[in-house]
Amino acid sequence: MSPLACRRVLLKLSGEALMGDEDYGIDPKMIGRLAQEVIEAQQAGAEIALVIGGGNIFRGAGLAAAGMDRVTGDQMGMLATVINALAMQDALEKRGCKARVMSALKINDVCEDYIRRRAIRHLEKGRLVIFAAGTGNPFFTTDSGAALRAIEIGADLLLKATKVDGVYDRDPKKYPDATRFEALTYDEVITRDLQVMDTAAFALCRDSGLPLRIFDMGQPGVLLRILKGENIGTLVSGRG
Numbered sequence: 001m002s003p004l005a006c007r008r009v010l011l012k013l014s015g016e017a018l019m020g021d022e023d024y025g026i027d028p029k030m031i032g033r034l035a036q037e038v039i040e041a042q043q044a045g046a047e048i049a050l051v052i053g054g055g056n057i058f059r060g061a062g063l064a065a066a067g068m069d070r071v072t073g074d075q076m077g078m079l080a081t082v083i084n085a086l087a088m089q090d091a092l093e094k095r096g097c098k099a100r101v102m103s104a105l106k107i108n109d110v111c112e113d114y115i116r117r118r119a120i121r122h123l124e125k126g127r128l129v130i131f132a133a134g135t136g137n138p139f140f141t142t143d144s145g146a147a148l149r150a151i152e153i154g155a156d157l158l159l160k161a162t163k164v165d166g167v168y169d170r171d172p173k174k175y176p177d178a179t180r181f182e183a184l185t186y187d188e189v190i191t192r193d194l195q196v197m198d199t200a201a202f203a204l205c206r207d208s209g210l211p212l213r214i215f216d217m218g219q220p221g222v223l224l225r226i227l228k229g230e231n232i233g234t235l236v237s238g239r240g
């Protein structure tokens with residue numbers, strides 16, 4: 001029996017989390033540190049799936065604002081998430097962890113196609129799975145991809161790593177007296193109009209009763225502490 005509070009989790013990292021101190025792309029030191037954190041959590045007994053965004057390379061909305069066709073921009077964004085996933089797979093495997101990238105877009109010369117049953121099998125066999133290319137559809141984000149895959153694989157918890165250490169009643173960068181919530185219900189998030197993730201992703205979590213924890217991945221060891229049951233960041237669930 002695992003001593004952890006969660007057996008199977010999906011961790012969503014933004015593409016920007018991979019940039020470290022750079023302005024663009026991937027900082028090898030940063031991705032190495034994140035990979036190490038994930039491996040420690042996995043070695044403690046958790047089954048871990050990852051979704052990594054693409055915002056450190058391309059976002060479709062930004063490309064469309066600059067004049068590009070939106071669907072093409074979103075396809076570039078999805079491919080950016082594949083690049084990040086391959087980089088993470090490499091960082092994990094360099095550290096002795098078995099990992100598989102599974103893409104929602106068919107590019108099976110570079111990674112596996114996403115097949116739900118195969119993804120679950122990888123997890124059961126102790127492999128870390130990285131879901132790439134979001135939902136495979138334009139006009140979505142990787143938050144939606146993360147919520148969707150978390151539900152499909154039967155994750156106990158969706159972890160969303162951000163630069164802020166939880167959900168606040170007001171923007172903590174603008175208001176120093178802003179208060180962080182330890183726990184919220186889905187309904188409270190909606191009635192208070194709090195921004196925890198995009199609307200489509202949030203609706204998926206709420207409709208499936210998937211608990212969601214928003215936290216800051218900046219502190220070393222935080223992932224493992226959460227999996228051991230520490231109340232870090234903000235938990236959003238159906239329970240008040």
Ligand code: UDP
Binds near residue numbers: 133136
């Ligand atoms: N994207 C998409 N469909 C998806 C997921 C992602 O079209 O299901 C595109 C979209 O253009 C998005 C980009 O990929 O902006 C990168 O993902 P996201 O913005 O979620 O990355 P993050 O902000 O987490 O780094």
